[in-house]
Amino acid sequence: MRYWLLKSEPDVFGYPDLERVGREEWNGVRNYQARNFLREMNVGDLALFYHSNASPPGVAGVARVVRTAVPDDLQFDETSPYFDPRSSRHDPRWSMVQVAPVAALPTFVTLDALRSLPELSDFALVRRGNRLSVLPVTPTQMQAVLRAGGTSIDELTAVGV
DNA sequence: GCCAACGTTGGC
C-alpha cells in the first residue's frame, strides 16, 4: 500500500464534504507531476486530506483510493473551467481517481504542527513555494502525521479498509 | 531552445 497527500480548499470541497457525499472523483488536476502521481495510485492506498487556502491550513482527515485513474471527464467539457481544448478523447491528457472517506483525524494537524514533525523535514509540503496538489507520502511520514492527529494506520485499517 | 510575460497557488 502507498500513501499520498491530496490538497483541497475546504471552501470548495473539504473533508466533511467527502464524508457527506461518500465518494468523490478527484478531478481537475492540471499539473503533469500531480497527474503522474494520480496514475500511480492503487485501490486501497490511503491519502491525507489536506485543507489548503484555509485558516489554519492542515490535514483534516484520511481518504482511501477506491478507483484507479481514468480519463478526467472535465477535460472534454467545454463548459468546465477544467476544459482542455488540446486534449483529445483518443489520447486523454488528464486523469482522475475516485476517493472515499476513511476517518476525520481526532485532532486536526495544522501546517505549523506538520512543520514541527522531524519526520517531515524533507516533505515537499513544508518546503517553500510548493504548489503540487498531489504528493507521495512515505510510511514514516504517514505514521508521524497520523500520530500527531491522534490515530494510527492500524487503527484506521481496523475499521474495515 | 531561450526566456519574458502571464496566470495560478497558497501561506500569511
Next chain:
DNA sequence: GCCAACGTTGGC
C-alpha cells in the same frame, strides 16, 4: 489583499 514561487505559454 499581498506577493513569492512556480508552471506554462508563445514570440523570437
